[in-house]
Amino acid sequence: MDTQDGNIMTFKQFIACATFALSAITAQAAPVLIDRVIAIVDDDVLMESELQKRLNTVRVQNRGSELPSEDVLREQVLERMISESIQVQMADRSGIRVTDSQLNDAMLRIAEQNNMSLQQFEQAMKDEGVSFVDAREQIRNEMRVSRVQQFQVGERIQITDQDIDYFLASDIGRMASAEEYHLRHILIEVPSSASPEAYKAANDKADDIVKRLRAGANFASTAMAESSGRTALNGGDMGWRKEAQLPSLFADVAPKLAVGEVSDPISSASGFHIIKLEEKRGGSTKMIDQTKVRHILIQTNEVRDDAQAEELIQQLYERLQAGEDFAALAREFSDDPGSGASGGDLGWVNPGDMVPAFDATMENTATNEISAPFKSRFGWHILEIQGRKKTDVGEELQRNQIRQMLYARRFDEELPIWLRKVRSEAYVDIKEAQ
Known part of the structure; x- marks a missing residue:
């Protein structure tokens, strides 16, 4: 998509131009780089300082884990920032806002989930070297992005009573409350326009990763270095899912895995998926x-x-x-x-x-x-x-739970497709070699 014409600059663009002008004025002195633009994303610019803050947060969150090389980590984080920027700009155009009161409630919920008061949570972040102010704005953006995704993707998903009836009649429906799975995931992405050679190269790469994982390579570190999935920076962690909540392409594979086992590559329209069953637990109380x-x-x-x-x-x-x-x-x-x-x-x-x-x-x-x-x-x-x-658990509650499961499954399947679409339609100019 082409850039927009006009003389109006965003605040970030103004700062970037001012920094460049200041460096020209002081050319006689030794140059000192204050900040620099690393990517232009539609009407937004991403700065080196923002990337460094995000990298620092990722390092803190993954302390004790083996991180990929600096170049790979930088590329992963920058791509995440580009995706977020595109969606935040969509939120701006749609008038989606998160008030300070809503943000405060969200921060308090996060603190309570960690058995802390808000003051203790703020101090814990400071102790980890993470700016509480930056974290607040990051969470605000994540809340806005989530609302954009619900509007753009979720509004198109309709779960009918017939969908629920079919699910209840299926084997997976009868087993929906029997077991839960804690999975990790790696996606080796294949563009829809990929040549047969590129498709084979991706397949070979997925096979090689499976061999390395089965030989003892750390799944979380491998996911951070190799995966194009949304959970890559979390080590591929998908969390706990009931069988009915699994993406359909995993539903037949995950129940057959032993705890600790890594699957063969699973082919889909997005590419090749690799999953690992970390833990399994059974049955919920009725x-x-x-x-x-x-x-x-x-x-x-x-x-x-x-x-x-x-x-x-x-x-x-x-x-x-x-x-x-x-x-x-x-x-x-x-x-x-x-x-x-x-x-x-x-x-x-x-x-x-x-x-x-x-x-x-x-x-x-x-x-x-x-x-x-x-x-x-x-x-x-x-x-x-x-x-x-x-x-x-009555019929109405059971049907509502199944409706939510089916919605979550379809949302997980549709979201990566939508994210690739908006990324391909956006103007992105990365100012550094990747």
Whole structure:
């Protein structure tokens, strides 16, 4: 795709031009390279300093692992940055934004998943030599990119009731909850226009990689050096997948692998795939514990700070202890628009549906009892436990789970094709030899 004409420069382009002009003015002195453009991607420019920050993050995240050569790692990271730039620009054109509040919630969830407070998480990153500010903006971009992908790819995926019926009737459908697989993946990409010679060369390369892996080569390091897949910089780690969540071309292969075994190359339209079964675990429980709960939420706002919110929730707790009606107080005071109008009723809640602080308080409060006030990232809560029951996974829940599995499978299959398409249509000018 051609570059756009015009006299308007992006901020990065302005900085790049200013740096060049400054170096010309000071040509008499010894030149000092402050920064340089390494790639132009449509209307964006990528700078050397940005690449170095990303490389440093990759090194920190993979400390203790054998990394590929510097040239290979640099090429992998730069290509990832180019792909992200294309998608971030698509987000810009589509008006996709992530507010500071949404970003803060995401950062807090990440910290909680690592059993840390946000302050502890920030300090841990600093201790690793990673800028917390840069990490925040990277996560913001990843959230925007995810929304672009959901809009561009996800919106085209429709899972019908007939799709679910076919799945339930299949062998894999009957075994969907039986076992889960932890896989790693390498993709040796073959362009759609590849010549027979290029196709054979890719096939030979995949065969050679399989031999090296079976001879003891580290799969994660090999994936980082050789794979064109989206998980390459994570050592090819695909995480845990139920059999029904596997891309269809892996579904027949993964169950037949022994733990630690590497597959033969698997041919697809994208190229040649190699997978390794890291771990396997079986069966999920069909019964789930559900809790019927209602709550009152008090949040801070323009006229109420956190101390005042805490004072108000304490006053409401005392009124409830004195016998006032929970539903009436929830309708009058709760800041949760969804449940407040119905007297704070949240219905039957499954484990994990709520934030950790809510889940923990719900679990530790007896039936027909009201909890003491507690705080989550959403504000101050009081909750009342109205009942508990064990529920079998019903047909509706089962079908919803299968719908999500089939959607995830098709999304994983469609996304690489879409990424190759937008990459081929973008103007990319790399300013350094690769």
